[in-house]
Amino acid sequence: xxxxxxxxxxxxxxxxxxxxxxxxxxxxxxxxxxxxxxxxxxxxxxxxxxxxxxxxxxxxxxxxxxxxxxxxxxxxxxxxxxxxxxxxxxxxxxxxxxxxxxxxxxxxxxxxxxxxxxxxxxxxxxxxxxxxxxxxxxxxxxxxxxxxxxxxxxxxxxxxxxxxxxxxxxxxxxxxxxxxxxxxxxxxxxxxxxxxxxxxxxxxxxxxxxxxxxxxxxxxxxxxxxxxxxxxxxxxxxxxxxxxxxxxxxxxxxxxxxxxxxxxxxxxxxxxxxxxxxxxxxxxxxxxxxxxxxxxxxxxxxxxxxxxxxxxxxxxxxxxxxxxxxxxxxxxxxxxxxxxxxxxxxxxxxxxxxxxxxxxxxxxxxxxxxxxxxxxxxxxxxxxxxxx
Amino acid sequence: xxxxxxxxxxxxxxxxxxxxxxxxxxxxxxxxxxxxxxxxxxxxxxxxxxxxxxxxxxxxxxxxxxxxxxxxxxxxxxxxxxxxxxxxxxxxxxxxxxxxxxxxxxxxxxxxxxxxxxxxxxxxxxxxxxxxxxxxxxxxxxxxxxxxxxxxxxxxxxxxxxxxxxxxxxxxxxxxxxxxxxxxxxxxxxxxxxxxxxxxxxxxxxxxxxxxxxxxxxxxxxxxxxxxxxxxxxxxxxxxxxxxxxxxxxxxxxxxxxxxxxxxxxxxxxxxxxxxxxxxxxxxxxxxxxxxxxxxxxxxxxxxxxxxxxxxxxxxxxxxxxxxxxxxxxxxxxxxxxxxxxxxxxxxxxxxxxxxxxxxxxxxxxxxxxxxxxxxxxxxxxxxxxxxxxxxxxxxxxxxxxx
Numbered sequence: 001x002x003x004x005x006x007x008x009x010x011x012x013x014x015x016x017x018x019x020x021x022x023x024x025x026x027x028x029x030x031x032x033x034x035x036x037x038x039x040x041x042x043x044x045x046x047x048x049x050x051x052x053x054x055x056x057x058x059x060x061x062x063x064x065x066x067x068x069x070x071x072x073x074x075x076x077x078x079x080x081x082x083x084x085x086x087x088x089x090x091x092x093x094x095x096x097x098x099x100x101x102x103x104x105x106x107x108x109x110x111x112x113x114x115x116x117x118x119x120x121x122x123x124x125x126x127x128x129x130x131x132x133x134x135x136x137x138x139x140x141x142x143x144x145x146x147x148x149x150x151x152x153x154x155x156x157x158x159x160x161x162x163x164x165x166x167x168x169x170x171x172x173x174x175x176x177x178x179x180x181x182x183x184x185x186x187x188x189x190x191x192x193x194x195x196x197x198x199x200x201x202x203x204x205x206x207x208x209x210x211x212x213x214x215x216x217x218x219x220x221x222x223x224x225x226x227x228x229x230x231x232x233x234x235x236x237x238x239x240x241x242x243x244x245x246x247x248x249x250x251x252x253x254x255x256x257x258x259x260x261x262x263x264x265x266x267x268x269x270x271x272x273x274x275x276x277x278x279x280x281x282x283x284x285x286x287x288x289x290x291x292x293x294x295x296x297x298x299x300x301x302x303x304x305x306x307x308x309x310x311x312x313x314x315x316x317x318x319x320x321x322x323x324x325x326x327x328x329x330x331x332x333x334x335x336x337x338x339x340x341x342x343x344x345x346x347x348x349x350x351x352x353x354x355x356x357x358x359x360x361x362x363x364x365x366x367x368x369x370x371x372x373x374x375x376x377x378x379x380x381x382x383x384x385x386x387x388x
Numbered sequence: 389x390x391x392x393x394x395x396x397x398x399x400x401x402x403x404x405x406x407x408x409x410x411x412x413x414x415x416x417x418x419x420x421x422x423x424x425x426x427x428x429x430x431x432x433x434x435x436x437x438x439x440x441x442x443x444x445x446x447x448x449x450x451x452x453x454x455x456x457x458x459x460x461x462x463x464x465x466x467x468x469x470x471x472x473x474x475x476x477x478x479x480x481x482x483x484x485x486x487x488x489x490x491x492x493x494x495x496x497x498x499x500x501x502x503x504x505x506x507x508x509x510x511x512x513x514x515x516x517x518x519x520x521x522x523x524x525x526x527x528x529x530x531x532x533x534x535x536x537x538x539x540x541x542x543x544x545x546x547x548x549x550x551x552x553x554x555x556x557x558x559x560x561x562x563x564x565x566x567x568x569x570x571x572x573x574x575x576x577x578x579x580x581x582x583x584x585x586x587x588x589x590x591x592x593x594x595x596x597x598x599x600x601x602x603x604x605x606x607x608x609x610x611x612x613x614x615x616x617x618x619x620x621x622x623x624x625x626x627x628x629x630x631x632x633x634x635x636x637x638x639x640x641x642x643x644x645x646x647x648x649x650x651x652x653x654x655x656x657x658x659x660x661x662x663x664x665x666x667x668x669x670x671x672x673x674x675x676x677x678x679x680x681x682x683x684x685x686x687x688x689x690x691x692x693x694x695x696x697x698x699x700x701x702x703x704x705x706x707x708x709x710x711x712x713x714x715x716x717x718x719x720x721x722x723x724x725x726x727x728x729x730x731x732x733x734x735x736x737x738x739x740x741x742x743x744x745x746x747x748x749x750x751x752x753x754x755x756x757x758x759x760x761x762x763x764x765x766x767x768x769x770x771x772x773x774x775x776x777x778x779x780x781x782x783x784x785x786x787x788x789x790x791x
Contacts, residue, residue, distance in 0.1 A: 012422035020416055027409045033401035038708035039393050070460030073619040073629035101619030108618050213599045213632030230500050231463040231493030241463035244599025312427040321428035
């Protein structure tokens with residue numbers, strides 16, 4: 001098969017072949033149900049226990065703080081809905097740029113509470129940064145539950161959740177952070193974050209060269225949670241259902257590998273992005289959140305006169321896989337809520353294209369991509385000029 | 389050549405069929421795209437695979453592919469179906485009906501709904517494990533909004549009369565949910581004929597991978613649900629979250645194979661089960677649990693009187709079996725399913741579930757029978773109760789002294 005160059009690592013990543021090797025026995029002879037007490041079951045149970053420790057140490061947590069789920073969306077829902085169900089209702093604050101799997105459950109909690117819960121969106125500035133004053137104003141109103149992502153999936157903007165959590169700590173808020181895009185790209189130390197007032201993190205396997213179908217909620221055990229999936233009582237009763245052993249084993253190894261190569265890998269990817277963005281500037285693109293602290297791999301940009309969808313389609317035909325928005329919402333052609341929150345004009349927002357680099361990308365691929373991008377932009381502009 | 393331990397616990401989970409694993413691997417490797425990615429070939433390729441699998445899963449139960457919603461497994465499907473429908477239709481009524489021998493995923497979900505103000509009637513089946521049509525009908529009320537009855541019981545393998553129950557529910561406008569986790573590939577399921585509105589399906593009991601399941605949600609007449617996981621709006625908005633392509637492809641292939649092979653496979657497995665049944669009933673004081681006619685051919689659940697189930701499991705370590713459903717087997721409580729059938733604590737405690745499957749051989753069954761004969765004789769030789777029974781003492785009449 002003709003394989004386009006993949007520049008969409010924030011959507012999903014290719015599985016590391018080493019991770020596949022680790023998973024295969026659990027799709028083969030080690031197929032037991034971890035709840036069974038015979039040898040087959042015990043082998044599965046041991047694999048899960050070991051995986052739990054490995055995931056925990058990759059993020060600086062204790063094994064008992066790891067709750068495996070089927071994905072990041074489920075983990076975000078589990079925390080928000082599960083924690084809200086155990087609390088006295090009040091103010092629920094989420095940033096204006098959260099992933100839909102935080103935004104939507106937050107809205108559902110409020111909608112189903114007959115006014116007991118109120119939702120406050122924490123504003124961001126034009127560079128996608130949390131507006132400090134807006135955040136202080138929210139904190140003053142004593143939120144019960146706060147969720148701010150560690151890194152944004154579209155812009156790559158990073159949020160200093162330790163500082164934000166510290167701010168909310170005095171008011172007794174329960175603080176969660178969706179760290180799905182951050183894991184493997186920046187260092188995460190749950191112990192330190194927890195000390196600062198972060199109670200829970202969401203992490204996922206398929207964004208770090210692990211398999212789809214495994215993720216975890218890392219959660220301070222003092223936080224009371226209501227299970228959202230009831231049944232056999234797996235995961236300390238917080239998440240029932242037969243464990244997906246192969247994916248969990250793969251997740252653990254992917255975590256270790258991602259954290260192990262973090263220092264060198266992040267630097268390498270950052271250099272590729274610099275190379276790419278130098279080229280972008282030459283072509284006259286606007287780079288979003290460029291002044292914000294960002295993930296080293298993400299570049300979100302637009303050309304004022306070119307539709308993102310059109311550009312992305314042309315690039316696909318030229319052999320480059322990039323995204324025009326976050327994959328989860330990409331069924332719609334509406335400009336993203338992230339762009340709207342940043343106050344980007346709708347015309348420019350419709351041009352948004354996301355390039356997210358990964359460990360498998362090379363300097364040569366970036367150079368070839370820039371050349372293709374230059375040609376495509378030139379052609380499209382000429383069409384626009386002719387039409388005009 | 390026998391390989392130990394012999395696996396006779398196919399109702400806990402099945403091995404992934406090697407043909408299924410082979411289909412999955414490309415979607416773990418070069419075809420790794422996110423099916424929700426709409427802007428490049430990686431995404432389209434993954435999406436096409438997901439849709440092909442959806443059609444394969446639908447075909448096994450003779451349903452429309454559009455009625456299939458992916459979930460992470462049958463437990464999630466049961467939760468989504470029951471909580472989703474109960475919450476959506478709570479304006480119509482607050483009464484739910486189920487059976488005491490359902491899987492924990494159904495029972496615990498019902499308990500959860502009771503805490504939210506719903507009222508649940510739990511029907512007790514007859515001593516054959518089956519619930520009666522009239523008994524069911526009598527439990528229904530004007531404010532009943534949902535009934536949930538499993539197709540096949542996980543412990544004793546009996547098949548509930550879901551066709552008849554569905555007719556009754558449809559006639560009264562009650563949403564009918566069926567947990568079919570243990571049924572797929574073991575009995576024909578025809579959603580075009582069945583009046584079932586919601587059906588939970590699972591891959592890892594039918595030679596597919598763990599971590600993937602589905603919920604059939606009828607569109608004609610349309611059944612509405614409240615989503616339980618919110619986000620990107622995947623799966624008609626009923627279940628958000630990135631689809632695990634390789635697992636979905638695995639479930640599709642597993643269900644395709646089940647559809648093609650179940651007729652002949654079930655004859656073979658049924659013959660092996662009958663061979664096991666004969667070998668086991670040759671042992672004195674053994675009792676088969678659950679109806680033998682309305683039962684999938686894969687299951688044999690037997691109580692060996694005067695033998696403690698746990699000791700027996702230890703004694704036959706060469707054979708991997710279960711003394712209750714895997715999900716509750718951390719507890720030493722006697723099986724709630726067998727208790728619901730009216731079995732005494734002693735008989736419930738002495739039960740073993742043998743579940744056979746695609747890779748079970750005659751040689752394995754013969755070995756198991758021989759082992760059971762030897763080990764049961766040995767354990768009973770150590771049992772004072774067995775000795776008293778042999779001497780003709782009626783144990784029920786004994787006044788036990790406490791020390």
